[in-house]
Amino acid sequence: MAGKITFTMIKPNAVKNGHCGSILHMINAAGFCYKGLKMIKMTPGLAKKFYAVHKDRPFFNDLVDYMCTSPVVVAAISGDNAVESFRNLIGATDPKTAAPDTIRGKYGESIQMNAIHGSDSDENAAKEIALIFKDEELF
Numbered sequence: 001m002a003g004k005i006t007f008t009m010i011k012p013n014a015v016k017n018g019h020c021g022s023i024l025h026m027i028n029a030a031g032f033c034y035k036g037l038k039m040i041k042m043t044p045g046l047a048k049k050f051y052a053v054h055k056d057r058p059f060f061n062d063l064v065d066y067m068c069t070s071p072v073v074v075a076a077i078s079g080d081n082a083v084e085s086f087r088n089l090i091g092a093t094d095p096k097t098a099a100p101d102t103i104r105g106k107y108g109e110s111i112q113m114n115a116i117h118g119s120d121s122d123e124n125a126a127k128e129i130a131l132i133f134k135d136e137e138l139f
């Protein structure tokens with residue numbers, strides 16, 4: 001059965017450009033609830049752990065550098081069929097191909113600066129939440 005929890009991160013450019021409120025609103029309007037929410041600045045160590053599956057990809061080092069340029073907003077969110085329905089809300093990885101009414105379609109600037117992260121499986125959602133949140137930060 002599909003799980004009810006996923007993890008998201010509003011990426012540096014979207015935070016810096018003032019899109020947090022609009023993005024958090026889109027997430028709520030789509031029916032998700034916040035279980036944990038905070039602003040953090042990623043360190044290279046944390047970003048490398050977070051994106052470890054991509055460590056051999058040509059874009060890895062650039063992505064790690066980018067994720068540490070300025071703060072991100074991270075959230076654990078709940079909703080029915082959370083992982084898949086949230087991936088539908090954020091849209092395709094490349095904002096150029098993301099549907100215009102998705103978060104990446106609206107706020108993504110490039111394939112790297114694509115506004116937002118969404119976990120790709122229940123297992124990874126649980127891992128990402130455990131990496132970023134302490135138990136007492138989840139409600």
Ligand code: IDP
Nearest residue numbers: 054059063092093111112113114116117118120
């Ligand atoms: P996803 O975020 O849609 O799951 P992944 O393939 O898991 O996409 O890639 C993780 C992140 O790495 C993307 O969100 C994007 O920021 C970055 N990325 C993916 N492909 C490229 C690329 O070809 N060039 C630069 N950055 C990329």
Ligand code: MG
Nearest residue numbers: 117118119120
């Ligand atoms: Mg991914």
